Amino acid sequence: xxxxxxxxxxxxxxxxxxxxxxxxLSSDLKRFKRTTMGHPMIMGRKxxxxxxxxxxxxxxxxxxxxSDFSAEGCLVSNDVEAAIELARGCExxxxxxxxxxxxxxxYELTLDLADRLHWTQVCASPPGDTYFPNVDWSRWHxxxxxxxxxxxxxxxxxxxxxxxxTKP
Numbered sequence: 518x519x520x521x522x523x524x525x526x527x528x529x530x531x532x533x534x535x536x537x538x539x540x541x542l543s544s545d546l547k548r549f550k551r552t553t554m555g556h557p558m559i560m561g562r563k564x565x566x567x568x569x570x571x572x573x574x575x576x577x578x579x580x581x582x583x584s585d586f587s588a589e590g591c592l593v594s595n596d597v598e599a600a601i602e603l604a605r606g607c608e609x610x611x612x613x614x615x616x617x618x619x620x621x622x623x624y625e626l627t628l629d630l631a632d633r634l635h636w637t638q639v640c641a642s643p644p645g646d647t648y649f650p651n652v653d654w655s656r657w658h659x660x661x662x663x664x665x666x667x668x669x670x671x672x673x674x675x676x677x678x679x680x681x682x683t684k685p
Contacts, residue, residue, distance in 0.1 A: 518605050519614045520630050523552060524649060525637035525675070531645030533620065536567050539643040543670035548677065549618075552635060557604035558616045559597065561623040562586060576607045580623055597626045625650040634680040641673040658683050 525545055526532055533539060554574045562581040571577040571590040578592045578600045586593055592607065594600035597617075604615035616635075617627045628650055634657060657680040667674045 518601075519632045520601060520617065520627065521614050521633040521635055522617045522624060522627060522631045523549060523635040524619065524624065525639055526649045527639040527641055527643055527645070529642035529645075530648040531643055532624075532649045533647030534643070534645040536563055536647075539645045540639060540641070541670075541672045542637070542639070542675060544665055545637050545671070545675060545677075548637075553616045553618070556614050556616055557607050558618050559600045559604060559623065559627070560618045561620045564619040564623070565591070576604070578603050578607075597623060597630070601630070621647050621650065628652065632682050634678075636678045636680060638676040638678060639673050640675060656683050657681065 524532060525538070525542065527539070531539055553572075557576040557578060558572070559578045559580060562579055562583070565577065565579045565588060571588070576592065577590070578594060579586070579588055580594050580597055580600050582595060584595060592603050594603055601615060614633075617623060617631065660679045660681050662676055662678045665671065665675045665677065
């Protein structure tokens with residue numbers, strides 16, 4: 518099973534502000550839904566709290582240090598490697614990919630485990646308080662890229678990029 522990170526990152530490295538997205542990008546949210554549909558998703562508890570519910574058509578796996586935490590309709594794990602194993606065994610067994618959807622701590626813990634990055638480069642530098650971890654780009658190669666202009670439903674222009682890990 519491929520482990521993929523999916524994230525939108527501003528030019529200044531920002532991915533969040535006050536536990537929310539610092540932009541409105543309708544096309545990116547639609548792409549997120551299309552890309553993750555039918556696949557298990559791994560997220561931290563704060564990301565789950567922001568979403569507030571399991572997303573339909575996907576298994577939500579929440580990583581938290583709180584052993585008493587539970588969320589209806591979700592699986593819970595206390596570490597990311599165990600969460601990846603849960604994803605391998607869930608009802609989406611035929612799904613070739615598990616998606617890491619945030620937040621920062623979960624991205625940091627999985628960056629070295631990931632095989633693919635679904636990276637939306639947000640062409641702006643909004644204020645924020647949450648940054649994506651540093652990426653060693655020499656370990657990744659660009660597979661595809663598509664540009665989208667800003668419009669009435671998309672606050673900023675974006676570049677949607679897919680990177681695969683470079684084989685050693």
